[in-house]
Amino acid sequence: MTRTIKFYETTLRDGEQTPGINYFAEEKLEIARALADMGFDTLDCGFPISGEPEFEAVQLIARNVHNAEICAIARAFPGDIDRAWEAVKDATHSAVQPFVSTSPLHREAKLGKTRPEVLELARTAVARTRAYTDHADFALEDTTRTEHDFILEVVDAIMKEGVRFVTICDTVGFAMPWEFGELIDELRREFPTIRISAHCHDDLGLAVANAITALRHGAERVDTCFNGLGERAGNAATEEVVMAVRTRRKDMDLDVAVDTTQIIPTSRLIARLSGMQPQWTKAVVGANAFAHGGGIHQDGVLKDARTYEIMRPEDIGLPAHERRMHVGKLSGRAALNAQLAELGYTLTPEQTSRAFELVKHVLGKKKVLEEMDLRRCAETAINPSAAVEALANEGVVAEGAVAERTAG
Ligand code: MN
Numbered sequence: 001m002t003r004t005i006k007f008y009e010t011t012l013r014d015g016e017q018t019p020g021i022n023y024f025a026e027e028k029l030e031i032a033r034a035l036a037d038m039g040f041d042t043l044d045c046g047f048p049i050s051g052e053p054e055f056e057a058v059q060l061i062a063r064n065v066h067n068a069e070i071c072a073i074a075r076a077f078p079g080d081i082d083r084a085w086e087a088v089k090d091a092t093h094s095a096v097q098p099f100v101s102t103s104p105l106h107r108e109a110k111l112g113k114t115r116p117e118v119l120e121l122a123r124t125a126v127a128r129t130r131a132y133t134d135h136a137d138f139a140l141e142d143t144t145r146t147e148h149d150f151i152l153e154v155v156d157a158i159m160k161e162g163v164r165f166v167t168i169c170d171t172v173g174f175a176m177p178w179e180f181g182e183l184i185d186e187l188r189r190e191f192p193t194i195r196i197s198a199h200c201h202d203d204l205g206l207a208v209a210n211a212i213t214a215l216r217h218g219a220e221r222v223d224t225c226f227n228g229l230g231e232r233a234g235n236a237a238t239e240e241v242v243m244a245v246r247t248r249r250k251d252m253d254l255d256v257a258v259d260t261t262q263i264i265p266t267s268r269l270i271a272r273l274s275g276m277q278p279q280w281t282k283a284v285v286g287a288n289a290f291a292h293g294g295g296i297h298q299d300g301v302l303k304d305a306r307t308y309e310i311m312r313p314e315d316i317g318l319p320a321h322e323r324r325m326h327v328g329k330l331s332g333r334a335a336l337n338a339q340l341a342e343l344g345y346t347l348t349p350e351q352t353s354r355a356f357e358l359v360k361h362v363l364g365k366k367k368v369l370e371e372m373d374l375r376r377c378a379e380t381a382i383n384p385s386a387a388v389e390a391l392a393n394e395g396v397v398a399e400g401a402v403a404e405r406t407a408g
Contacts (some may be wrong), residue, residue, distance in 0.1 A: 004257045005245060006221035008167075008197050009035050009238060010044035011270060012061075013073060015229035020276065025057035027273045032061040034266045036068035039258040040238075041221070042095060044071050048087035049080040055087050062091035069093040069135065076100040076125035085132045095135035097167065098125035102154055103142035115150055122154050126161040139167035139199065144175040144183070151183075152190055165197045165221060170210055173203030173233060177213040184217035197221035200236045202228060207236035212244055215254055226270045227278045227285060239263045239284040239316070247310055264317040284316060291324035295332025298325050302334050327374065329363045343371065345378045355381035 012028055012035075015021070023031070032043055043065070048055040062070045070091035074080035076098045088094040100111075100121045107113050113121070122138060129136035138158050143151060155166055168187070170180065180198075187194055198214030200207040200223070211222040228237035242256050242263065249255045267285040271277050280288045290313050292298045300307035302325070313323050325335035333356050340347060340355065347355060358377040363369060379386070 002253050002255050005215055005254050007040040008042045008044055008221050008223040009040040010223050011226045013044040013046050014235050015225040017231045018229045021274045023273060025060050028057045029060050029064060031270060032065045034269055036065045038262045040068055042069040042071050046072055048072050049083045058087040062088045066092040069095050071095040071097055074098045076121040078128055081128050095137060096129045097137040097139055098129055099139035099141050101141040103145040106142045119154055119157055123157040123161055126158045126163045130162045135164055137165040138163045139169055141169050142171040143168045144170040155191060159191060165195050167197040167199050169199040170201055173201035175210055177209045180210045181213045181217040184214050184219055188218050195220050197223060199223040202233040208240045211236040211241050227267055243284050243311055260315050261317040290318060291326050293326045293328055294330050298332055298335035302338055327369055340378050351381045
């Protein structure tokens with residue numbers, strides 16, 4: 001039977017830890033509303049102990065967003081947990097997720113704590129959170145660099161305290177997909193009732209692969225950030241996990257319960273408020289994700305988009321006209337014709353051939369073809385003498401006049 005995966009959407013927390021991002025409270029609320037409306041289950045909204053503005057932003061979301069679970073994180077200290085609960089307690093659906101580092105490197109270099117001390121922090125953190133809510137999740141920071149016997153010890157202790165989701169973290173993006181899958185298998189074998197959330201980072205570009213692997217191995221939930229934001233190289237990208245599962249749902253026996261048609265609007269909202277545009281070739285939401293540059297590809301897409309597109313632009317909310325046929329050095333006549341038709345030109349085959357030659361000529365001198373260049377190539381191809389006159393009237397003559405005035 002197809003299983004619907006859950007999301008712990010952390011754009012507002014790990015995503016805000018992206019160096020360079022600073023959302024104001026109202027902006028966090030706007031993003032939270034968009035994420036909740038899309039259908040994400042839990043929104044990780046922040047780290048209330050880190051300061052008053054963060055506390056207030058999380059509380060604002062908790063009081064105003066009713067169609068998602070509102071979660072806050074806390075170190076495994078009583079004061080942190082109390083503050084996190086205080087921030088989310090007014091929500092219609094609330095949760096708190098304390099965390100502690102479990103790996104030897106983090107225990108020794110960062111925390112200065114022994115295994116028994118870390119174990120006790122984890123146990124008491126879950127116990128304290130449970131005193132407030134049944135929705136007590138717990139994250140083992142840097143799980144993937146932790147001794148397996150210690151992972152099992154910590155998980156055993158927090159499960160006995162009534163933890164809900166156990167978040168297995170590849171905090172530094174170190175895990176290989178097969179190792180991550182084996183770890184999930186081991187945990188499910190040892191603890192048949194465990195509910196796992198997978199938190200994956202992209203330091204080696206494997207965050208989404210690891211997240212999907214965790215889901216395939218029985219994790220119920222994944223932690224993701226829109227546009228792949230997050231610490232360093234970011235987290236598993238929300239839109240990539242959503243569309244990977246949706247596109248291959250039949251083969252995975254998994255599906256998502258989110259409104260995919262809001263992916264582009266939400267991605268753009270977050271890009272605008274974060275000030276960070278996704279890279280052009282970014283999967284799903286990059287400016288080039290539905291753009292075609294090679295002549296063979298363009299010809300195929302113009303005949304049937306499925307030849308080179310595995311997702312439909314409309315399914316992610318990308319307006320059809322934003323599917324681009326890039327006219328460049330490697331593009332073909334089909335794309336040029338399509339582009340010129342959009343600009344209102346209808347060319348005969350001979351005129352197309354002339355325009356095509358002109359375009360290639362211009363691209364030997366200029367990096368990028370602008371709309372005016374395309375128009376000139378088309379007009380010159382249709383009527384060489386008229387186009388040259390038009391050129392003289394608008395551009396060359398005017399420039400000459402400016403040069404004269406400057407000289408004078
Ligand atoms: Mn993280």
